[in-house]
Amino acid sequence: METISFPAAARPSRPRGRLDPTVGKARAMVGALLGLKTTGKNRPVDKPPLLLVGCSGGPDSLALAAVCAFFAQRGEVRVGAVVVDHQMQEGSAAVARNTAAVLAGLGLDPVVVRTVDLEHDGVGPEAAARAARFAALEATALELGADHVLLGHTMDDQAESVLLGLARGSGTRSLAGMRERRGMYLRPFLGLRRDETLAICDALDLDPWHDPANQDPAYLRVRVRSSVIPHLAAELGPGVAESLARSAAILGHDADFLDELAAAEYEKLAQRGGENGGTDAISLPEDALRALAPALRMRVLALAAVELGGVQPSLERLAAAESLLARQGSAGPVQLAGKVSAWRISRKESVPHEGRAYGKLVLKRTT
Template structure:
């Protein structure tokens, strides 16, 4: 701890961030709440998530919330079970309760090991939160993680939502440290005498994110000057506002235009009127098409696939089907088919997910 028992300023800063997101004051009289809500910290044992767990433990002592943790063992490295158990033990010593260790099996679907690990991790976190009745899951992503996400999005040619990076609030997930630098979480660990685990994968240049972290951002810092990470994170915040607004408009248009079939299961489909789709701005039109695909059980289509679906609206060439993503296809009723022009399907785009 700091000399003379003073609160380390970085620890105080982190407490303020967590308290603001939870709606809890960090100073003043403790408020004991009957049946306080349970929050969970997703903790790998690394400096970021361990610092977050320690900061959250402070709020557990105040009686306004209960704080537990979930440690996910991805089984991607030798000794991962031992690392998970050591992390769980340290969390218990901090006073977190319950502390749950979840071992997951990765399902590789072509997205690479990082994507498979992420899907398994979030699945385990959400399942545990549901089982324990937790109100929120807190994650230790930092400003540096946010900057890396923006650069990765740029490199992949991603859209507004991807470039907006991670959100401070997203469903049951809270990320209070998005304004905190990675070296500050290390400082918290040192101030509180924590023993974080340093994942060797964070130095493996086989991973694109590691190359961005250890080579690209330092290069930009050297060539463009300090503050690059902060500028990238600020761009993510601005784009996040834009993406939220466009998503809201698109959801309103989708609710107005979408006609859902009475059939369920493999025969379920959604129709969208062509004329109204054409009238939408491109930013809304692609979002409406994506919403239909996701509602049918597909996944977010790429810009190229959405563009192919948009081309159907020109009524030139093929009437489809066009494959989107997640086994969802789109087509239009061809003019040369013997259907009445005033019929239910004519003049509409049809989306269906195959089994």
């Protein structure tokens, strides 16, 4: 992962005029999430906190960066940016550098370009790119001491995520879509439509980059965006995206509560370390797992898989791992996503009943 810092450039002064209402709306959203005012006297502070905007150069993230630059000018926060070059397209390095130049011109500082190598590890290119992107964003935030990383996802992105979750049968967390706040990440534009970010770019004389991959029907998300949602709007009437986003917000609260309960149970049950003292295995007591409600049991299994370096398993894979608890048929292994497998110790094996793994479901990272 290569890092290139891009120096800030002097931002040209712009003549004052009437504030575009969409720009004003976006500023209000960012200000509300950060606890900052958009009007009144500027109140610069000593050692203002650093915020980073994850920016691809597309309309959504570029609009967010421009709106955040307004708050940087007021002196209450510092705003920088991270541009991730996934190297998935020819000329991606030039796009990243051009985007960095635009961001520096807006007054963002520091602006960092990070070039990443994708590790597919059994997942598709979109998932690999997402994992690499978030790893780069998190690493940069930690290196620079940033308080938050802001992402430009919109209501349209949220609606697409909910439909993809429905199609994949991924459960409550997937249907909850993206959260406005999650760890260090903030998504202030979840209440904005995609055409509004285009309007912001137009109002601020910004020329966003349009990723050709966003028009490629080979990607499922593109087909949802270009075909499924327009069809639903035509058949069900306008407001489909808003309704899906509203459902995601409601389910998000439910998912957060269940995740908190599952995390507490997981910490009580998880026994880390393999038979030979390694760190590549996690054992979970079978009886305790069976006693959990299904919603918690599935989440506990998923937490173990993710801790071992895997990705969030599908519902089908989790159900297959859960079926091992019935002690009927195969003792495994069941392959979960991301090279993590699960199995139980069979009674037919010559293992003492008091052995470390007996009576436990074992999840292990495979190579």
